[in-house]
Amino acid sequence: GESVGLHLPTLSVQEGDNSIINCAYSNSASDYFIWYKQESGKGPQFIIDIRSNMDKRQGQRVTVLLNKTVKHLSLQIAATQPGDSAVYFCAESGGTGNQFYFGTGTSLTVIP
Amino acid sequence: KAGVTQTPRYLIKTRGQQVTLSCSPISGHRSVSWYQQTPGQGLQFLFEYFSETQRNKGNFPGRFSGRQFSNSRSEMNVSTLELGDSALYLCASSPGQGRATNEKLFFGSGTQLSVL
Numbered sequence: 115g116e117s118v119g120l121h122l123p124t125l126s127v128q129e130g131d132n133s134i135i136n137c138a139y140s141n142s143a144s145d146y147f148i149w150y151k152q153e154s155g156k157g158p159q160f161i162i163d164i165r166s167n168m169d170k171r172q173g174q175r176v177t178v179l180l181n182k183t184v185k186h187l188s189l190q191i192a193a194t195q196p197g198d199s200a201v202y203f204c205a206e207s208g209g210t211g212n213q214f215y216f217g218t219g220t221s222l223t224v225i226p
Numbered sequence: 227k228a229g230v231t232q233t234p235r236y237l238i239k240t241r242g243q244q245v246t247l248s249c250s251p252i253s254g255h256r257s258v259s260w261y262q263q264t265p266g267q268g269l270q271f272l273f274e275y276f277s278e279t280q281r282n283k284g285n286f287p288g289r290f291s292g293r294q295f296s297n298s299r300s301e302m303n304v305s306t307l308e309l310g311d312s313a314l315y316l317c318a319s320s321p322g323q324g325r326a327t328n329e330k331l332f333f334g335s336g337t338q339l340s341v342l
Contacts, residue, residue, distance in 0.1 A: 148330055155335070156335055157230070157316050157334050157335045157336050158269075158331075160331070203268075205331075209282070211274050212274055212320050212329055213259070213271050213282040214271065216261075216269035217268075219268065
């Protein structure tokens with residue numbers, strides 16, 4: 115994931131616009147990636163995942179893009195809504211078991 | 227299906243004490259992981275248990291330990307608490323089907339530990 119020593123990136127978008135949140139991962143051996151959303155006072159909530167044999171995956175209003183060449187992951191949220199305001203984390207895994215490394219997170223604010 | 231349940235929700239301890247946190251995974255899930263979340267370090271992996279065995283361990287001192295019971299419920303223990311242990315401790319479960327790895331994690335709401 116992104117470097118430790120948090121400087122939380124922020125993103126502000128108008129309601130109805132599309133949002134793009136980026137994540138750079140560090141381990142070229144990572145083969146499974148997840149995007150999580152965390153609202154204040156709650157645990158991270160699963161949004162969408164992608165395995166390294168894919169470069170794009172779509173869900174409901176969300177799309178994840180994976181570029182293994184430059185070790186970059188992005189989350190696109192279509193027609194962003196106020197309820198999308200939260201901190202978004204990317205997580206990568208590549209070893210045995212379910213050990214994940216999380217990025218520093220991006221704080222998304224949706225302006226009504 | 228009930229989600230991951232963590233107790234207690236909030237905890238206040240003093241330096242030198244020890245603490246035990248509890249996690250009940252989603253019914254049928256066999257893998258339980260623990261993460262520490264702080265503003266300075268973000269989400270960091272502590273350990274993962276699968277079928278009562280520790281399968282992975284993060285880079286934390288031996289004061290941090292855990293265990294898993296036969297019903298998949300898990301506890302983590304922190305001994306000799308330090309001020310820096312103040313954090314949100316998150317438990318996550320995943321199905322753990324066979325020897326499956328790299329499964330999506332389902333998180334609880336966490337236990338907010340404050341060390342004074």
